[in-house]
Each structure stands twice: as structure tokens, then as C-alpha cells.
Amino acid sequence: MHIVCLDLEGVLVPEIWIAFSEAVGIPELKKTTRDEPDYDKLMQYRLDILAKNNMKLSDIQKVIATLNPLEGAKDFLDELRSKTQAVILSDTFSQFAKPLMQKLGWPTLFCNELVVSGDGSVTGYKLRQKDGKKKAVQAFHSINFKVMASGDSYNDLSMILEADAGALFRAPESIKEQHPAVPAFTTYKELLDAVDRFLSE
Amino acid sequence: MHIVCLDLEGVLVPEIWIAFSEAVGIPELKKTTRDEPDYDKLMQYRLDILAKNNMKLSDIQKVIATLNPLEGAKDFLDELRSKTQAVILSDTFSQFAKPLMQKLGWPTLFCNELVVSGDGSVTGYKLRQKDGKKKAVQAFHSINFKVMASGDSYNDLSMILEADAGALFRAPESIKEQHPAVPAFTTYKELLDAVDRFLSE
Numbered sequence: 001m002h003i004v005c006l007d008l009e010g011v012l013v014p015e016i017w018i019a020f021s022e023a024v025g026i027p028e029l030k031k032t033t034r035d036e037p038d039y040d041k042l043m044q045y046r047l048d049i050l051a052k053n054n055m056k057l058s059d060i061q062k063v064i065a066t067l068n069p070l071e072g073a074k075d076f077l078d079e080l081r082s083k084t085q086a087v088i089l090s091d092t093f094s095q096f097a098k099p100l101m102q103k104l105g106w107p108t109l110f111c112n113e114l115v116v117s118g119d120g121s122v123t124g125y126k127l128r129q130k131d132g133k134k135k136a137v138q139a140f141h142s143i144n145f146k147v148m149a150s151g152d153s154y155n156d157l158s159m160i161l162e163a164d165a166g167a168l169f170r171a172p173e174s175i176k177e178q179h180p181a182v183p184a185f186t187t188y189k190e191l192l193d194a195v196d197r198f199l200s201e
Numbered sequence: 202m203h204i205v206c207l208d209l210e211g212v213l214v215p216e217i218w219i220a221f222s223e224a225v226g227i228p229e230l231k232k233t234t235r236d237e238p239d240y241d242k243l244m245q246y247r248l249d250i251l252a253k254n255n256m257k258l259s260d261i262q263k264v265i266a267t268l269n270p271l272e273g274a275k276d277f278l279d280e281l282r283s284k285t286q287a288v289i290l291s292d293t294f295s296q297f298a299k300p301l302m303q304k305l306g307w308p309t310l311f312c313n314e315l316v317v318s319g320d321g322s323v324t325g326y327k328l329r330q331k332d333g334k335k336k337a338v339q340a341f342h343s344i345n346f347k348v349m350a351s352g353d354s355y356n357d358l359s360m361i362l363e364a365d366a367g368a369l370f371r372a373p374e375s376i377k378e379q380h381p382a383v384p385a386f387t388t389y390k391e392l393l394d395a396v397d398r399f400l401s402e
Binding site for chain 2 (some may be wrong): 001078081082085086087094098101102105106107108109110111112113126128129132135136139140142143144145
């Protein structure tokens with residue numbers, strides 16, 4: 001019994017905060033964990049900007065609904081789901097991901113949640129747990145799944161290294177150089193071929 | 202963070218072995234765990250009948266591809282997946298379920314696997330683990346999900362009782378009488394209403 005765990009942003013959809021900042025024309029929202037390594041600080045900074053621009057969750061979702069999955073992502077995911085089980089493990093928020101999940105055909109997504117007040121304002125966020133990607137792989141192992149994991153970022157390495165098979169996908173050169181033993185792919189075709197090898201092992 | 206675990210047969214699709222036996226006109230395949238409580242014996246009996254009728258996996262899948270999800274099941278599942286995460290926990294085999302999963306839009310399915318030989322004959326089966334439904338709920342709990350579970354049969358009770366919220370769905374009277382504390386529904390509308398209450402708790 002096999003399962004493939006995929007990162008979301010950069011693998012199936014664009015980086016949501018960056019695409020969102022471009023769609024609404026708020027360049028301050030492009031700041032990422034590379035610029036501000038303290039995640040709590042970064043999120044508070046983002047929530048303050050949303051509040052300052054008087055953007056409620058529904059406004060944000062309307063903008064995100066104009067975004068699209070990466071080219072070929074839906075076909076890739078459909079083919080993957082016809083071969084084996086797939087779950088998306090992401091650090092994003094379910095309310096942000098939702099319009100994109102609909103376009104991807106409602107794959108299962110394990111992620112985090114925004115806290116939304118009665119008037120629809122985004123007032124905070126809740127992580128399901130720390131290092132949630134790695135712990136999800138461990139949970140799948142605990143119920144006898146063989147796990148393959150793929151993602152593009154530093155925060156995907158713990159799940160990739162925990163899994164029985166792993167691959168970087170469209171990762172920056174720096175990560176690839178630091179982990180030469182992890183296969184690195186740039187096309188969905190290569191990733192599906194690696195899934196086929198994983199399934200036949 | 203919430204997740205809903207659903208039984209497959211009787212909840213979203215017909216009982217696969219029964220529908221299959223009717224589609225191919227082999228009434229002996231209607232025997233269930235009610236007639237033969239020893240599951241290994243029952244499965245060997247079924248595999249022997251498949252072999253006797255010279256049915257390879259591809260033949261079986263062609264027949265199963267003519268079956269359809271229960272009326273309203275796809276719409277129900279799409280609406281459920283727009284509200285929260287959903288995973289199907291089933292004792293069926295991935296290769297049997299596949300044509301029906303396609304019709305349901307590839308929901309995530311945790312189940313068992315048939316062993317298929319090089320010439321496509323079904324030679325055996327592999328359970329992922331014993332009491333797999335309950336253990337999947339425990340695994341979701343271990344990664345901080347709140348879990349709701351619903352099913353129609355005796356083999357669903359352990360996951361329903363393990364979950365934070367549970368409901369019987371189109372269950373026989375006998376099971377409902379033995380578990381009067383578990384809500385029992387017959388329509389997808391009732392089940393979705395129960396999901397809404399679970400999500401707002």
C-alpha cells in the first residue's frame with residue numbers, strides 16, 4: 001500500500017502569497033521566510049497588512065480564485081491519483097488553498113487554518129502541529145503505508161528524508177547541492193516516472 | 202483542523218462484490234461475512250470462483266467500470282470536500298475500487314490490495330493492517346486532526362467509536378438498536394448537516 005505526499009506551492013500551484021501580492025498590487029506581501037526567518041513575526045506582518053488594506057477573508061478568496069494551478073498540474077494530479085493515493089502536505093492555510101483545491105479536483109490537503117472573526121476578518125492562524133509534514137509521513141508509516149514525498153523547499157526536506165522514497169521538484173540549486181543524494185526533477189513526467197519506480201519496488 | 206472518514210460500500214457506492222456478482226451473473230459471489238464469518242476462507246472462496254471463471258483483473262475491472270456510485274454520492278462528496286478534508290476508509294481492494302474512485306473524482310482511499318500475477322490473474326490479497334479503519338482514525342488523531350467517521354456496517358463501529366464525532370449511515374436496524382447513542386442518518390443532506398455541526402464545534 002503506497003501513498004505519495006506532495007508539497008503544494010511551487011509543485012502544484014504558484015506561491016500563494018507572492019501571486020496574491022501581485023494580483024492585489026501590494027508588494028509588501030512578497031516578503032517570505034527568507035527575508036523574515038521568524039514565522040510568527042512574518043505572519044503577524046502579513047495579517048497587519050491585510051487589516052490595513054481592509055481585506056476580509058472573502059476579498060482574499062476572491063483574488064485567490066483568479067489564480068490557477070501550475071500548467072499541467074491538474075493532469076499530473078489526476079494521473080497520479082489514478083495510479084496510487086496522494087495527499088498534499090502544505091504549510092498554507094485551508095481557506096487560502098480552497099479555490100485552488102477546487103481547480104485541482106479537491107485532492108486531500110493537510111495544512112493549517114486561519115482564525116476568522118465573526119465579521120470575516122482574518123485575526124490569526126493556527127498551525128495543526130510543528131513539523132506537520134514530517135509527522136504526517138510518520139503517521140502514514142504507523143498505518144503501514146509506504147510513503148514517497150516530493151517538494152521544492154527547505155520545509156519539505158524533513159518529509160522527504162522521512163519517506164521511503166523522495167524527490168525534490170523544481171527546487172533551488174542551493175537545496176539540490178546540499179542534498180545530492182535526493183533525486184531532483186523539473187517536469188511532472190519525471191516525477192510520475194519516479195512514482196512508477198516507487199510503486200514497483 | 203478537521204477530517205471526515207467515510208466508509209465506501211453502502212455509503213458512496215454499492216456493495217462491490219454483490220453488484221459484481223449480479224453484473225457477471227455469478228450468484229455464488231454474493232456470499233458475505235454474514236454467511237462466512239472467516240474472512241480468509243471467504244476471500245479464498247471468492248478468488249477460487251474468479252479463477253474457475255477464468256476472470257483476470259482486467260476482466261473484473263471492466264465489469265466494475267459498469268457500476269456507478271450511489272445516486273447523489275458524487276455531489277455529496279464534492280460538497281463535503283469543499284467544506285473540509287475527507288478520506289475514505291474501506292476494507293475493499295484498491296484495484297476493485299479504482300473505476301468507482303474515478304467516477305467519484307479520485308477521493309483519497311485507504312484500503313487493501315489484491316495480489317496480481319504477471320498474467321493479470323488475481324492470486325491473493327494483502328490487508329494493510331488489522332482493524333485498519335480504527336487505526337487510521339488514531340493516526341489522524343496523532344497529527345492533531347479532529348475526526349468524524351461514518352459508515353453502515355459492523356466493521357465501521359470501531360472507527361465511529363474512536364472518532365470525535367460519528368454517525369451511522371443507512372445501517373441495518375440491528376446495528377442502530379445496539380448503538381442507540383450513535384446518530385443514524387439515511388440521507389446525504391442529514392450527513393452534511395452533521396458535518397456542519399462537527400465543523401462548528
